[in-house]
Every structure is written in C-alpha cells, then in structure tokens.
Amino acid sequence: MSKIQHRNLYREVADRILDLIEQGELASGDRIPERELCERFGVSRTPLREALKVLASEGSVELLPNRGARVRQLTLKMVKDTYDLMGALEGLAGELACQHITDEKIAEIRELHGSLLGHYRSRELADYFRVNRQIHEGILAASHNEALLEMYSNLSQRVKRVRYSKQMTDAFWQQAVEDHQAMIEALEQRDGRRLGQILRDHLSNKLEVASMDDAIDDRQRA
Amino acid sequence: MSKIQHRNLYREVADRILDLIEQGELASGDRIPERELCERFGVSRTPLREALKVLASEGSVELLPNRGARVRQLTLKMVKDTYDLMGALEGLAGELACQHITDEKIAEIRELHGSLLGHYRSRELADYFRVNRQIHEGILAASHNEALLEMYSNLSQRVKRVRYSKQMTDAFWQQAVEDHQAMIEALEQRDGRRLGQILRDHLSNKLEVASMDDAIDDRQRA
DNA sequence: CAAAGTTATTATGAATTCAAAATTCCATCC
DNA sequence: GGATGGAATTTTGAATTCATAATAACTTTG
Numbered sequence: 001m002s003k004i005q006h007r008n009l010y011r012e013v014a015d016r017i018l019d020l021i022e023q024g025e026l027a028s029g030d031r032i033p034e035r036e037l038c039e040r041f042g043v044s045r046t047p048l049r050e051a052l053k054v055l056a057s058e059g060s061v062e063l064l065p066n067r068g069a070r071v072r073q074l075t076l077k078m079v080k081d082t083y084d085l086m087g088a089l090e091g092l093a094g095e096l097a098c099q100h101i102t103d104e105k106i107a108e109i110r111e112l113h114g115s116l117l118g119h120y121r122s123r124e125l126a127d128y129f130r131v132n133r134q135i136h137e138g139i140l141a142a143s144h145n146e147a148l149l150e151m152y153s154n155l156s157q158r159v160k161r162v163r164y165s166k167q168m169t170d171a172f173w174q175q176a177v178e179d180h181q182a183m184i185e186a187l188e189q190r191d192g193r194r195l196g197q198i199l200r201d202h203l204s205n206k207l208e209v210a211s212m213d214d215a216i217d218d219r220q221r222a
Numbered sequence: 223m224s225k226i227q228h229r230n231l232y233r234e235v236a237d238r239i240l241d242l243i244e245q246g247e248l249a250s251g252d253r254i255p256e257r258e259l260c261e262r263f264g265v266s267r268t269p270l271r272e273a274l275k276v277l278a279s280e281g282s283v284e285l286l287p288n289r290g291a292r293v294r295q296l297t298l299k300m301v302k303d304t305y306d307l308m309g310a311l312e313g314l315a316g317e318l319a320c321q322h323i324t325d326e327k328i329a330e331i332r333e334l335h336g337s338l339l340g341h342y343r344s345r346e347l348a349d350y351f352r353v354n355r356q357i358h359e360g361i362l363a364a365s366h367n368e369a370l371l372e373m374y375s376n377l378s379q380r381v382k383r384v385r386y387s388k389q390m391t392d393a394f395w396q397q398a399v400e401d402h403q404a405m406i407e408a409l410e411q412r413d414g415r416r417l418g419q420i421l422r423d424h425l426s427n428k429l430e431v432a433s434m435d436d437a438i439d440d441r442q443r444a
Numbered sequence: 445c446a447a448a449g450t451t452a453t454t455a456t457g458a459a460t461t462c463a464a465a466a467t468t469c470c471a472t473c474c
Numbered sequence: 475g476g477a478t479g480g481a482a483t484t485t486t487g488a489a490t491t492c493a494t495a496a497t498a499a500c501t502t503t504g
Contacts, residue, residue, distance in 0.1 A: 035454095047489095053276050057279050066455090085311075085369050148307055266459045268460090288486060
C-alpha cells in the first residue's frame with residue numbers, strides 16, 4: 001500500500017517549510033526569506049522556489065509578484081470555511097464507506113469506538129483526541145475515494161497550525177460521544193445516508209472552531 | 223471582485239499546458255516534452271518546470287522522478303470519485319447559500335430557472351446546459367466559501383477533458399428539471415438542509431458519468 | 445526637521461549552465 | 475534472429491548567473 005518514494009527535492013523542501021509554519025517559526029503573514037532558507041536547507045533557490053509555488057497552490061503560502069512569498073494569513077472565516085468543507089467531505093466519506101467497507105474494518109472501528117468510550121469515561125483528553133482522529137481517518141479511508149483523501153489531507157494541512165484552547169466543556173464532550181455512538185450504529189447498519197448526515201453535523205468541527213484561540217483573527221493585518 | 227492580475231509566468235505557462243490537455247493535443251498518459259514546449263511558448267525551462275510542479279499538485283499532471291512529466295491518466299473510477307466529490311461540495315454550497323444569499327441573487331437564479339425551463343420545453347440542449355451551469359455556479363458563489371469555490375474549480379478542471387456522449391434520455395432530462403424545480407423552492411424557502419440534499423443527489427453528475435464516453439477507461443494503460 | 449528625490453543595495457524572475465540519470469542506438473554474443 | 479552489454483545521446487534535476495523590480499539608505503531642499 002505504501003507509495004513509491006517520490007523523493008523530489010522540491011517536495012522535501014516543501015515539507016520542511018510546512019514544518020516551520022506548523023512549528024510557528026514562520027508565523028502567519030511572515031515573509032519567507034528565500035536566501036536564508038536556502039542556506040539552512042543547503043539547497044539552491046531553484047528547488048526552494050518550486051516548493052513555494054506548490055505550497056501556494058496548496059493554500060499554505062501566498063505569492064506576491066516581485067515581492068516574495070508569505071505565510072498565508074489564516075482568518076477566522078477561512079478556518080470556519082475550511083472546517084465546513086472538511087465536514088462535507090467527511091459526510092461523503094461516511095456515505096461511501098457504508099457502500100465499500102468490509103466487515104473487518106467495521107469491527108476495527110467498533111473497537112476504536114470502545115476505546116474512545118473508555119477514554120471518555122476516564123476523562124483522558126489526549127487519548128480521546130487520538131482515538132477520535134483514528135476513527136475519522138478510518139471512515140475516510142473506507143470511502144475508497146482517492147481524490148477525497150487527497151483533498152481532505154490538504155485542507156487539514158492548511159489549518160494544522162491553528163491552536164485550540166484545550167478546554168472542552170462536559171456538555172460538548174458528551175454530545176460528541178453521543179454522535180460517535182450514532183455513527184457506529186449507522187455504520188454497522190451500513191446506513192450511508194444517516195452516517196453522512198451525522199458526520200456533516202458532527203460538532204467536533206464546530207466545537208474546534210468555537211474553542212479556537214482567536215489569536216489567528218483579523219488583528220494580524222499588518 | 224476581480225482578482226489582481228497575478229500574472230506570474232509560470233501560471234501563464236500552466237494555463238497553456240492545461241489548454242493543450244483540454245484540447246487533446248496532449249493526450250492522457252502522454253509524456254510532456256519540456257524542451258519542445260519551451261520552444262513553443264518561448265520560455266526557458268525554469269518557469270515551465272515550475273508550472274509542471276503546480277499542475278502536479280493540482281492533479282492534472284503526474285511527475286515521475288527522473289522520468290519527466292505525463293498527462294495524468296483519467297480512469298473511470300477517478301472521474302466517478304471526482305463527481306462524487308463535486309456533488310458533496312455542491313450540497314454544502316446549497317446549505318451555505320441558504321444562509322447567506324441575498325434576495326436579489328435568489329431572484330437572479332429564479333430567472334435563470336425560468337430560462338432553463340424554456341430551453342427544456344423547446345429541447346435546446348446546448349442552451350439548457352449553459353443555463354444549468356450558470357445556476358449551479360450561482361449557488362456555489364452564494365456559499366461565500368472561498369475554499370469551496372477554489373476546490374470545486376480545481377476538481378472541475380481535472381475532468382474538463384472528459385468528453386460525454388451528448389445524448390440525454392428524456393426520462394433523465396425530465397428528472398433533472400424536476401430536481402431543479404425542487405432546488406428553486408428549497409432556495410426560496412431558504413431550506414438549506416433540503417437544498418443540500420437535493421444537490422448532493424442531483425443526477426446531473428451521475429448522469430454525466432453514466433453517459434461518459436468510456437474512451438477514457440482503463441484500456442489506455444500503456 | 446520633514447519631505448521628496450536620488451542612489452545603492454537587496455531580492456526576485458527567469459535564462460543559462462553543469463552534473464547525473466535515463467534512454468537510445470549499435471555492436472557483440474549466444 | 476533475438477538477447478545482452480556498453481557507448482553515445484538525450485533528458486532531467488539542480489546550481490549558477492544575469493536582468494529587473496523593489497526596498498533601503500542617503501542626500502538635498504524647502
């Protein structure tokens with residue numbers, strides 16, 4: 001299943017720039033210094049600039065003609081829009097998953113769900129988030145729609161650098177768990193229509209947006 | 223509303239390569255000859271290769287390390303997957319449109335719908351398709367979700383080169399028109415949930431896939 | 445002292461160059 | 475005659491170079 005290592009230099013460079021953005025070393029709106037990064041990565045400007053163009057088309061970077069590259073500003077609206085999109089994609093993934101998923105995969109997800117409930121009961125937030133992600137990734141993978149997976153991972157890359165306030169009210173959390181209960185049931189009944197609806201409405205996205213540190217908001221406009 | 227002309231050379235070149243692909247001058251799976259295109263466009267290899275990398279990240283082109291670029295093969299499955307995705311995006315657009323759209327815009331779409339009915343009654347297929355597209359674009363635009371628009375246009379770019387058999391059975395056509403009738407009603411009632419559902423199920427996508435010339439199918443594997 | 449104009453410096457856009465990999469072509473061998 | 479091996483050629487990947495646009499620094503002037 002693992003892809004052939006397409007180790008193009010420009011892709012390597014692009015990933016390292018994404019790391020810098022994610023780590024916050026390059027902050028939102030920052031100018032991206034070509035020369036400096038070239039020295040740092042030990043490459044010439046050619047692959048670095050190729051990387052920047054690809055990152056621009058992926059939405060993480062902005063290119064101003066004759067004025068260089070910048071880390072794309074994340075406004076609150078952009079993040080909300082992105083989460084709406086991801087919700088729609090998850091919804092589709094749910095519908096498709098019900099058509100294609102094997103019983104084995106359902107069993108795997110059922111098991112993850114059990115684990116999720118455990119972490120919920122013992123209030124292990126980090127573990128809960130990890131398993132939650134695994135469940136959603138499992139459903140996405142079960143859609144067997146390559147284009148969907150690609151788009152989803154691109155979108156999630158875009159908002160990766162957003163930091164959320166880690167507090168989760170108990171009411172929200174309980175609702176999220178109930179959603180997950182309904183998901184599993186819909187999945188086991190292979191009720192795609194219902195699973196899709198649940199995933200589109202699933203509040204985890206909205207929750208994350210709601211609890212989002214509003215540091216990313218519009219005040220950063222230089 | 224019109225964007226500033228970011229006329230980077232690489233983007234210009236990329237668009238021209240897309241034209242060649244769309245026109246069929248570069249066929250599915252064809253190797254893309256760097257040197258030749260450079261001469262043809264009168265540019266050096268640098269912007270051309272930048273363009274190829276961007277096109278690869280957009281999904282129209284495939285990059286094989288040390289073995290050049292090729293026009294990405296479209297399999298039937300890829301096209302189906304893409305239409306599924308576009309349906310999901312239109313569904314989301316419908317939901318969002320109901321939240322954001324102005325009465326003026328609704329009136330415009332209502333008018334287009336009237337025109338659509340006219341073309342249906344007089345069986346003007348080309349005009350029907352044109353107005354159909356305008357309606358869908360209107361709903362997409364009314365979503366006011368930039369990321370959605372960008373992604374949708376990227377997806378539609380990917381499948382642009384598919385040629386459909388232009389026959390449309392009367393039963394299909396009638397169903398499509400009925401869908402449109404329901405769309406308008408949901409939109410005017412601002413019933414996002416319903417409009418979303420209609421757009422996701424709207425058979426125009428499935429129809430197009432069904433009537434797709436299967437020349438794109440897997441037989442092209444070299 | 446501030447504003448405007450001018451020059452110097454730096455950064456970007458694109459062409460060119462160079463090294464390495466892949467492909468082609470041809471000779472040789474079985 | 476087909477397969478194998480090995481130069482010659484072509485193509486790709488990446489660094490370097492060159493021209494131009496943008497920015498910074500510095501005068502000059504009101």
